[in-house]
Amino acid sequence: MIELKLPTMTCEHCVRTVSHTVQQVDAAATVAVDLPGKTVRIESQHPRQEFVAALAEEGYVAAA
Numbered sequence: 597m598i599e600l601k602l603p604t605m606t607c608e609h610c611v612r613t614v615s616h617t618v619q620q621v622d623a624a625a626t627v628a629v630d631l632p633g634k635t636v637r638i639e640s641q642h643p644r645q646e647f648v649a650a651l652a653e654e655g656y657v658a659a660a
Contacts, residue, residue: 598638598647601659605634613654621650 605614611629614636618627626639638647648658 598640598644600636600638600644600648600651602634602636602651602656603659604656605629605631605636607631610656614651614656617650617654617656618647621646 602610602614605611608631611631614629615627618625618636618638618640622638622640622642624640625642628637630636636651640647651658
């Protein structure tokens with residue numbers, strides 16, 4: 597499981613964008629977004645960095 601902290605995720609639009617972006621990287625991925633916790637959990641065989649890079653392109657830079 598990949599868990600990313602996304603501090604700039606603030607609303608339902610963000611949740612939809614993050615979910616869509618993850619699905620663009622891996623259509624078979626399972627995505628669970630926790631808006632109050634500002635985290636996304638991803639079940640995928642793809643490398644973490646692919647999701648980090650795709651989300652950063654959308655403006656959601658993962659916190660260290």
